[in-house]
Amino acid sequence: EAGVAQSPRYKIIEKRQSVAFWCNPISGHATLYWYQQILGQGPKLLIQFQNNGVVDDSQLPKDRFSAERLKGVDSTLKIQPAKLEDSAVYLCASSKRARDTEAFFGQGTRLTVV
Amino acid sequence: AQSVAQPEDQVNVAEGNPLTVKCTYSVSGNPYLFWYVQYPNRGLQFLLKYITGDNLVKGSYGFEAEFNKSQTSFHLKKPSALVSDSALYFCAVRVPFGNTGKLIFGQGTTLQVKP
Numbered sequence: 001e002a003g004v005a006q007s008p009r010y011k012i013i014e015k016r017q018s019v020a021f022w023c024n025p026i027s028g029h030a031t032l033y034w035y036q037q038i039l040g041q042g043p044k045l046l047i048q049f050q051n052n053g054v055v056d057d058s059q060l061p062k063d064r065f066s067a068e069r070l071k072g073v074d075s076t077l078k079i080q081p082a083k084l085e086d087s088a089v090y091l092c093a094s095s096k097r098a099r100d101t102e103a104f105f106g107q108g109t110r111l112t113v114v
Numbered sequence: 115a116q117s118v119a120q121p122e123d124q125v126n127v128a129e130g131n132p133l134t135v136k137c138t139y140s141v142s143g144n145p146y147l148f149w150y151v152q153y154p155n156r157g158l159q160f161l162l163k164y165i166t167g168d169n170l171v172k173g174s175y176g177f178e179a180e181f182n183k184s185q186t187s188f189h190l191k192k193p194s195a196l197v198s199d200s201a202l203y204f205c206a207v208r209v210p211f212g213n214t215g216k217l218i219f220g221q222g223t224t225l226q227v228k229p
Contacts, residue, residue, distance in 0.1 A: 004157070031215050034185055040222075041221055042118075042219025042220050042221050043158070043217075045216045045217065048215055049216060055212075055215075074186055091157060091158065093158075097215075098214060099146070099208070100146060100165050100210070101217060102148060102160040102163055103217065104160065106157050107157045107219070
């Protein structure tokens, strides 16, 4: 079974530029998550999709971050414009169901904003 | 506020000795609890979970964890540590409500197993 795929693995941009991350979840997984992991901290949920609908985006900085999951499969996360404090690893995860099943994580995209 | 605490930044054990990585939580209701492991430049890998039932749960690679409701703890254990167990371990909690699958993570504990 293929895992969660993310690209790119690494990205370096200047502040105020824009960047986009892509995620392909495990086949058949209805739930998709984006987490932000700042160095030395545990991951923090940015947004959760159930199929192509948003379940929780309460911690997404909506003035600069946006995410979509068209057709309920792949997802993209965008930052525009980026700030220095956005430097982090962005992890995508998916699960069969939201409540009682484990989430499977991709390798992440390491973003450095300079 | 809902939170997870991993009181030790780092745990050092000798290979072959038992290991314990501690986790306590503060949430309302009956939480679901998870342990994940992260190797360098890798994503998080699921180890085990507690949803309901037996308080002692067994997971991947010989790890187990015990749910203690009175102490609000979910410590990770392994009877005999391997050098290859050296990694960053995260405890996480999910409060089952509606369709939310949000995991709240602790700050992580680095496990160092020395030969």
